[in-house]
Amino acid sequence: MQHFDLIIVGGGLAGASLALALRDSRLRIALVESRPPVVPAGWDARIYAISPANVAFLEALGAWKHLNAQRMAPIRHMQIFGDAGGRLNFSAYDSGVPELGWILESSLMACEFWESAKRQANLTLFCPAAPGALEFRHDAAVLRLQDGTVLSARLLVGADGRDSWTRQAAGLAAINTPYGEKGVVANFTTTLAHRNTAWQWFRDDGVLAYLPLPGNRMSIVWSTPDEQADALCALPPVAFCETVSAAGEGVLGGLELLTPPAAFPLRLMRVPETVAPRLALVGDAAHGIHPLSGHGINLGFQDVKELASLLAATPPWQDLGDVRLLRRYQRARREETLLLQGATDGLRRLFKSGAAMGPLRNVGLNLTNGLPFVKNALVRYALGAF
Ligand SMILES: Cc1cc2nc3c(=O)[nH]c(=O)nc-3n(C[C@H](O)[C@H](O)[C@H](O)COP(=O)(O)OP(=O)(O)OC[C@H]3O[C@@H](n4cnc5c(N)ncnc54)[C@H](O)[C@@H]3O)c2cc1C
Known part of the structure; x- marks a missing residue:
């Protein structure tokens, strides 16, 4: 079994940016991703409108x-x-x-994050790799990959998108409204x-x-x-x-x-509980929003910013997987997420x-x-x- 402080499942924009945000921390991080990002031959049709607040986050x-x-x-x-x-x-x-x-x-950012992640001293990449089984023990989250590798950490973060394997394996509900x-x-x-x-x-x-x-x-x-x-x-x-x-x-x-x-x-996807003992969700694993307001990854980056600053500020003797600590992250993100989901949904209904x-x-x-x-x-x- 390989031991880490933090396992991140999903190396998309949310997961890879979380790893980067913790580059200077003392945490030993494992990042599990099924496929690395690729640069398309021409222009990528998947584009994002990034808010100035998140430009500042990406600058940091x-x-x-x-x-x-x-x-x-x-x-x-x-x-x-x-x-x-x-x-x-x-x-x-x-x-x-x-x-x-x-x-x-999208691919421009994803490839940049990925290249930085490859050079990050406190990060071990498992790619291509996919999770097979997840077990929460009293002192660790234990993740068995499909190739038989076993990883353990105080905290596991699900950044594996809207159909999150992690969210389902942990039994956290998602309320979907197509x-x-x-x-x-x-x-x-x-x-x-x-x-x-x-x-x-x-x-x-x-x-x-x-x-x-x-x-x-x-x-x-x-x-x-x-x-x-x-x-x-x-x-x-x-x-x-x-x-x-x-x-x-x-x-x-x-x-x-x-x-x-x-x-x-x-x-529209609402996830009432985005944390549990030894588990936190970020990005699309934690919320789904109509794209008319262009807020999807902008919300995800703010999740990452909040969680990374909480984890980086946690003293070494405190348990990163303590749900009381993780609930501070959940509380900090809940209001903005619900507000934007509600406003975007309301606007769409109105029209x-x-x-x-x-x-x-x-x-x-x-x-x-x-x-x-x-x-x-x-x-x-x-x-x-x-
Ligand atoms: C049409 C459309 C337009 C959009 N426009 C905007 C916009 O203008 N602005 C904006 O902010 N947002 C926009 N969004 C939303 C945005 O695409 C998402 O919010 C964003 O991609 C979420 O990033 P993420 O990293 O959370 O998840 P994802 O991008 O889904 O990344 C998840 C990662 O996890 C990996 N993964 C998944 N499952 C596993 C597994 N079992 N094992 C290992 N790895 C796994 C995947 O390979 C992937 O790399 C739009 C969405 C749509 C559909």
Whole structure:
């Protein structure tokens, strides 16, 4: 049996960033991952809008400065449209910040984290590896990998995504509410410049976002009912581009496909208990949120920041797996997670609620647009400034 202080199952963005955040700690860490990240040949269709609060977190990890600046675009303006003339505009200039967020590819971050993890002195990587059995003893979590290797640690962290093996093996409940929608993602070149603007349209058939990539390129996330998502993905490239351009009111002119569309099923997932004796969950293992507000990994990074600072500050004589300690992490993250899940879900319902609510929700957007104080409060919340 190999002994560690901490075992992390899942080396995606949440798990690998947790390992990095504990680089200078005294903890001996094992990271178990089934497959290492790969750099795609072209542009990755999986992109993230990273909030300034999380840019600061990635700077503190030392990862931000190593990311390829040629593959990242700042968001300086946002335009949100309702389905009946409602409109809301934000700008970094009006909000007194250099940018509202950054758009970057998932694989760009994942590969950077992974390369750093490989060089980390207090980290042992088990990859490719998958967990086979988990046992919680009074003094340790014992994880048997499928190849027969046995690891033990005071604490095991599940960072293995929304279908978390760890969460299930530990018997922690997850309340899933499928949206009946998929998020269609794809990248395009555009004939018109985006001027670092992100657009979002709340439509009868879902929510479409145009997100700026460097140069005359952009990425979309179109969350729409399952059948329409499948139909969109089945369109020939030219017809797909025309459909996306028409849905986006032609704001970026003609579109040409850079990366073919892919669709991800969407669901709301609430996990009432994200800790147990010798166990904590972070990232998508701990929550699922609709992508319309782009908060998924942003919530995950804040989980990691909170848990890492708690673990790093724990004196050597205190048991890292003590559930009383872990509950401090759970309490610290619960409010923001529930608030954002609720707000995002509420927004989606409001714009799905049919014609009766139409005028009201669009008036709401227009009213908010006319109220600088409310707008600034919204921007500050989205930036993670509260
Ligand atoms: C369409 C769409 C658009 C999105 N847009 C945004 C956005 O703009 N901004 C944003 O913040 N979020 C966004 N998200 C959410 C974001 O993708 C997730 O929040 C994020 O990927 C979660 O990271 P994670 O590390 O927690 O989990 P994952 O990315 O799922 O990583 C889990 C890791 O664990 C490994 N693993 C899993 N099971 C095992 C096992 N049994 N053994 C070993 N390893 C295992 C996997 O290989 C993987 O590396 C979007 C999601 C969707 C679907």
